[in-house]
Amino acid sequence: MNFLAPIGAVALAFLGHLGRLVIFTGAAVSHCVRPPFYPRHILRQMIDIGYYSLPVVGLTAIFSGMVLALQSYTGFARFSAESAIANVVVISLTRELGPVLAGLMVAGRIGASMAAEIGTMRVTEQIDALTTLSTNPFKYLVAPRLIAGFLMLPVLVLVADIIGVFGGYMVAVYKLDFNAGIYLSNTIEFLEPLDVISGLVKAAVFGFIIALMGCYSGYHSKGGAQGVGTATTNAVVSSSILILTFNYVITELFFGT
Amino acid sequence: MTPKIRLNDVKKSFGEKKVLDGVSLDIAKGESVVVIGGSGTGKSVLIKCILGILLADSGAIEIDGEDVTHRRASEREAVNKKFGMLFQGGALFDSLPVWENVAFGLIQGDHMNRKDAKAKAIETLAKVGLSAEVGELLPVELSGGMQKRVGLARAIAGSPEIVFFDEPTTGLDPIMGDVINDLIVSCVRNQGITALSITHDMASAKKIGDRIAMLYQGKLIWVGDAKGVDASGNPFVEQFVHGRAEGPIKMQVRR
Incomplete structure (x- = not known):
């Protein structure tokens, strides 16, 4: 029966880890809604997450929009469905690619930085x-980061949606010779508020997850430089996995039949 | 008279390892006690249990007669206001300038406005021999000795009743170590502060302590007057004080 011991040990370690995460989340959320608040820290984190992530998120969005238009064209041309490219680009970006790619990029940039900073502390x-x-x-370290992540990711994703659609427009109009007016009218005509709203809800959840896992990993880091390195890796990996998991869950909630 | 700090049979384990195994000690108001002991004997754990950073498994910790044993740090703000702490590595906030490090407790804990807190920080920096210009630097720009002095200034800025010193002279040259010892003695005596220090440095222990206690295998095996530590009659204390490899204390060295 000895072979069961390591399995049990792993299961117990996982449950212990999960329990600590749940307690950490509960404490962190309660401190987000109870005074005192630290507006200077919240603002600093909002600038760090929102403003300084704009270049990387913008670049990701514009190239995603461009590739999406190009790929859709080569695929849809086989069925003479080129006119659907504008719809595909805008719906894919607002519902899926905008929040998921922005989330993953911010997880790499901000989640790692939060874990490293708090881990070093x-x-x-x-x-x-x-x-x-x-x-x-x-209150001083965790709550401002959670609030800023929750508020700023939707803003970033909204900007990413616009930049991504612009990228698709550039390829469609200047490379594939689409009519600019028709492309734009198709984009707007078939876009529904729920497409954008679902993406923004995802973004808010992803922002919370990134900040939570960054703070949690840093807060529980042990040892010296190696411990901080491990915390940083854990923050990025765990928040990326949770982003992909919650992406499915939220999609199911909004669009599941 | 109620002691300022009372430890009664305090125990703390990490898994199977007993770090504190029934520590009892009374520290009177205005008294300076130094706990000595080898590395890994639980000296820092003892201080962290009193501060509430760690929770003792059993026993009682009283501050001014108030039992704070099982209260986490976040639940005992009023008690924590009585404390100041000089950390071994300084633990200065590297994102804040020196003056803001010193004024941190005044701004965040006492809600003093930043202008007044800065004035108080500069005044406190002067007490530890640092100029106002140093206040504008970041901690990373300071030498080890200056970082200790800033840590000391931060510890006493809020006029605490009790200050904990964790290895105050570790990593400093002997002269700078003595400067820090003098600063600790003058701060503690001038302000009537109760002090609990932990150190390996016997010169420092004898200079800053009224009494010395030795922690070994989770227990206080000797407590006595600082002046009498050289003639304690306890073989464990004598071995430690004279830094001998031979004696009842066996270091776990793998050969």
Whole structure:
């Protein structure tokens, strides 16, 4: 029966990890809605997440829109359905590609940076120092990041949607010789508010997940530089997996039959 | 008279490992006690249990007669306001300038406005021999000795009643170590602060402590006057004080 022992150990470790994450999430959310708040920190995080992520998210969005238009054209031309390209581009971007790609890019940029910063504070006793200075680390470090992530990802995704549609427009009009007016009218005509709203809801959830996993991994990091490195990797990997999982769950909730 | 800090049979384990195994100690108001002991004997754990950063498994920790044993740090803001702490590595916030590090507790804990807090921070920096210009630097721009001094300034800026010093002279040259010791002695005596320090450095322990306690295998095996530590009559203390490899304390060295 010895072969069961390692399986049991892994299962127990996983459950312990899950329990800690649930407790951490509960504490973090409760501190997001209870004063005192730190508006300066929230603003700083909003700028870091929103403004400084714009170039990477914008580049991802524009190339995704361009590739989508080009791929759709080569596929749809076989069925003489080229006129559907504008619809495919805008619906794919607003519902799926905008939030998921922005989420994954921000997870790599912001999730890693949060885990590294908080992890370094943990291993250098700066978090203990906060406690001795009558400052709750959840309120000071975690809550501003969660609030900023939750608020800024939808804004980033909205911008990414617009840039992505513009990328598709550029390829369709200047490379594939589509009529600009017809392409734009097709884009607007078939786009429904729910397409955009579902993408923004996903973005808010993804922003929360990225900040949560970044803070959680950093907060529980151990040891020195290696511990911080592990925390950073864990933050990016776990938030990426959760983004893809919750993407399906939210899609099912909005569009499942 | 109620002691400022009372530890009664405090125990703390990590898994199978007993780190504190029934520690009892009373520290009077205005007294400076130094806990000595080898690396990994639980000195830092002892301080973290008192601060509420770690929770003791059993026993009682009282501050001014109030039992705070099972209260987490977040649940005992009023008690925490009595504390100041100088961390071993400084634990300065590297994203904030020096003055803001010193004023952190005043701004966040006491809600003092930033202008007044900065003035108080500069005044406190002067007490540890640092100029106002240093206040504008970032911690990364300071030497190890200056970082310790800033850490000390941060620990005393909020006029705490109790200050904890975790290895205050570790990593410093002997002269800078003595400067820090002098600063600790003057801060503690001038402000009537109760101090609990942990250190390996016997010169420092004898200088800053009124009493010395030795922690070994999770227990306080000797507590006595700092002046009498060289003639304690305890073979464990004597081995540690004189830094001998031979004696009852066996270091776990793999050969």
